[in-house]
Amino acid sequence: MKKKKIIIIGGGAAGFFCAANLDENKFYVTILEQNTDVLQKVKISGGGRCNVSHACFDPKELVQFYPRGNKELLSVFHQFQSGDTMGWFEERGVSLKIENDNRIFPESNSSKTIIDTMVNEVRRKKFDVKTQAVVLEIEKINESYIVKTSTGEYSADYIVYATGSSPKSLKLVKNLGHQIVEAVPSLFTFNIKNETLKDLMGTSFPYAKVSIPKLKMDESGPMLITHWGLSGPAILKISAWKARELADLKYQFDINVNFLGIDFEDAEEIFKKFRQENPKKSIGTSKIFDITTRFWHRILWLSKVDLEKNISSISSKELQSILQHLCNNVMKVSGKSTFKDEFVTAGGVELKEINFKNMSSKILENFYLAGEVLNIDAVTGGFNFQACWSEAWIIAQNLNLKLP
Structure with a gap:
C-alpha cells in the first residue's frame, strides 16, 4: 500500500x-x-x-x-x-x-x-x-x-x-x-491606578474575592499586586470567563475587591474579638488578618488612622472605614496587561x-x-x-x- x-x-x-x-x-x-x-x-x-x-x-x-x-x-x-x-x-x-x-x-x-x-x-x-x-x-x-x-x-x-x-x-x-x-485576549491582568496598591508590588492575598458588578461576575482565589495593578488566579479566571464582555467594555470597568475573602460582618467580628483580647496593643502592630504588615499600614493610612493609636480607642467610624477598604474596595480598571510569552x-x-x-x-x-x-x-x-x-x-x- x-x-x-x-x-x-x-x-x-x-x-x-x-x-x-x-x-x-x-x-x-x-x-x-x-x-x-x-x-x-x-x-x-x-x-x-x-x-x-x-x-x-x-x-x-x-x-x-x-x-x-x-x-x-x-x-x-x-x-x-x-x-x-x-x-x-x-x-x-x-x-x-x-x-x-x-x-x-x-x-x-x-x-x-x-x-x-x-x-x-x-x-x-x-x-x-x-x-x-x-x-x-x-x-x-x-x-x-x-x-x-x-x-x-x-x-x-x-x-x-x-x-x-x-x-x-x-x-x-x-x-x-x-x-x-x-x-x-483571554488571561490578562487588570491595570489599576489606586492608592491601595501603589508601591506594593509582590504583595499577595491567599483568599481574595473579586467581583465585576456590571457583568454580575465574581471569582475567588489567590490574588497578587503587580506593577500594573492586580493579577493572580482570581483575576485571571475572571479575565478568561468574561474575555468577550471585557473586550466590549474596552477594559474600562469597576471591580469590587475583598482582600480578605470573608464577609464584612465576619471581619468585623474578628476585629472586635481581637480588640477585646488585646486592648493595650497599638493598631499598627496588631496582626488581626492574614495580610502583610505593609498592606495593613496602607489600609490604616487610607482610613486616616494613626498607627500608634491604641486599638481599644478605634472609633466605630474608623472601624467601618478600615473594613470597607479591606472587604469592599471599589477600584477602576483602566486596561489590561497580557502575558506576551x-x-x-x-x-x-x-x-x-x-x-x-x-x-x-x-x-x-x-x-x-x-x-x-x-x-x-x-x-x-x-x-x-x-x-x-x-x-x-x-x-x-x-x-x-x-x-x-
Whole structure:
C-alpha cells in the first residue's frame, strides 16, 4: 500500500503531539513551522518548567476549566484525558509529578524534557520538520491539497492545521471557507491606578474575592499586586470567563475587591474579638488578618488612622472605614496587561464546523484542526496544553485507522 502524505501546519504542542502519534509505516509526514524553532510555547510554559497538564481525571470536571469549548471537549476528553497524557510521557521515560495545586510538571523541572521527548519521537519516525516555512496559501485540488510556503510548495492528502491563533493563520483557514470568531485576549491582568496598591508590588492575598458588578461576575482565589495593578488566579479566571464582555467594555470597568475573602460582618467580628483580647496593643502592630504588615499600614493610612493609636480607642467610624477598604474596595480598571510569552486568546474557528469525534473539518475533506486555532481556551494550570494533546491524539488515531 502506497504511503499517504500528511502536512502538519504548525510545530507547536498540537502539531508535534499529533506527529508523534502517527504511524510512520502509513504516512509521510511534514511539519511546517514558521518560526526558527519548534515548540516555543512549550519551552516557556510554567516559567520554563512546562506545565504539562492538570491532575483532573474526570472529563466532566475537566471541561469546567474551559470558558469556551467545554461542551465540545467532553467527548474529546472521554477519548484522551490528563491521565492518558501522563501515561504517554511516562511510557517514554519522562517522570512527572503532581504539585500541591494539581498542576503536572516533569520531575526534571525543565521543559526541555518534554520537548526532547516529542522531537525524538518525530525524529525516530523519520518525519520531516521544516522551520522558517511560512504558509502563504492552501489550495484544494480535487482530493488533495497544495500548500504554498515561503520555501516552496508541498502536496498533501491530509492537512492537520495546528497553527495557534495568529490573525494570519485564521485568515488562511477563513479563505478556505471556515467561519472565524474574532479573537480577543483571554488571561490578562487588570491595570489599576489606586492608592491601595501603589508601591506594593509582590504583595499577595491567599483568599481574595473579586467581583465585576456590571457583568454580575465574581471569582475567588489567590490574588497578587503587580506593577500594573492586580493579577493572580482570581483575576485571571475572571479575565478568561468574561474575555468577550471585557473586550466590549474596552477594559474600562469597576471591580469590587475583598482582600480578605470573608464577609464584612465576619471581619468585623474578628476585629472586635481581637480588640477585646488585646486592648493595650497599638493598631499598627496588631496582626488581626492574614495580610502583610505593609498592606495593613496602607489600609490604616487610607482610613486616616494613626498607627500608634491604641486599638481599644478605634472609633466605630474608623472601624467601618478600615473594613470597607479591606472587604469592599471599589477600584477602576483602566486596561489590561497580557502575558506576551504565554498569550492566550478567546476566538478562532467556529466550533460548529468541527466534528469533535475525530477533530475533522465539516467544511473541508481530509482537513483536521487542533489547538488554539479553534475557539477553545482555558484558565491557567495546564488546561490549554491538555486540550492540544487530546485533540492531536484523536486526529492521529483517526488517520492511523484510515489506512489498513
